[in-house]
Every structure is written in C-alpha cells, then in structure tokens.
Amino acid sequence: MIPQKTYSVDEATKKLESYCAYQERCHKEVTDKLKQMRMIPEAIDQIVVHLINHNFLNELRFAKAFVRGKFRIKKWGKNRLTRELKFRDISAYAIKEALKEINEDDYVETLHELTLKRINQVKEKNVYKKKKKVADYLLYRGWESHLVYEKLSELVK
Structure with a gap:
C-alpha cells in the first residue's frame, strides 16, 4: 500500500484555495476533498471558514x-x-x-425547442406512445409536468 501524502493546515489551505479558484465549488465538494486529503474535522472547519472569509467559497x-x-x-x-x-x-x-437567474421567456422558449427536437427524434406512429416518450424525456430532465403536458397537447396532434 502506498502511503498517502499528509498535509499541514497551511498546505491544505493553499491547495483548496486553488481548487476553489479554478471553478465554483459548494461546501460539500470542499469538505469531501478535505476528507479525501485525510484532514481532521477541526482542520476541515478551520479551512472552510478561511475559504468563506476570503471569498473562495460562496x-x-x-x-x-x-x-x-x-x-x-x-x-x-x-x-x-x-x-x-x-x-x-x-x-x-x-x-x-x-x-431567479433563469429568464422566464428563455425558459419557455427552451422547453419549446427541446420538445420539438424530441418529437422529431421519436419515431413512434401511435400518438399516445409518442407523447409518453417525449413527456418521459422532458420530465427526466426536470421540466414541470404541467408545462410539459401543455406543450405536448399544443404540439402533438
């Protein structure tokens, strides 16, 4: 078994600063990373507080x-x-x-485009089966059911 590198609090802090600077991270990702580095809970708390205070983590x-x-x-x-x-x-x-970052018009437009694209991909002759396949696809992607069924009744005849 290869011994895993151990980190001092300062080394771990520097490493996590660059980890957070590379892309936005959530608290869970950071604490998981620190646990992977085999840091003790007190050190994890100290490093997370440092990252929040220095705006690396928000x-x-x-x-x-x-x-x-x-x-x-x-x-x-x-x-x-x-x-x-x-x-x-x-x-x-x-x-x-x-x-709130999602513009409502963009949201509706995206659903419309996605629905049309999927309708063209599904090669089902039976209208009800086709609607079900398209609806399942959109629901899996997290679109609200009332919007999905409204859009399908509008587009699939």
Missing part, C-alpha cells in the same frame, strides 16, 4: 453559476436543478435565489 454564487450553466448547456428544468442543488446541500434560500 454558496449563493455557486448556486447561481450552477443554475445558469446547467440550464444553458444541459437544458435542465427547474425540478432537476432544485434536486441537484439539494443533493449538494445548498440552502433553500440559495436555491430560490439561483432559480
């Missing part, structure tokens, strides 16, 4: 960046975004604020 900033990125690139709906943020132990307040 839950609200992370949540907003996460929502913007996943919505723009992966086209996730609000349900999926909320679920993923909760999984990362983000506070309800931060989640609510982050979801």
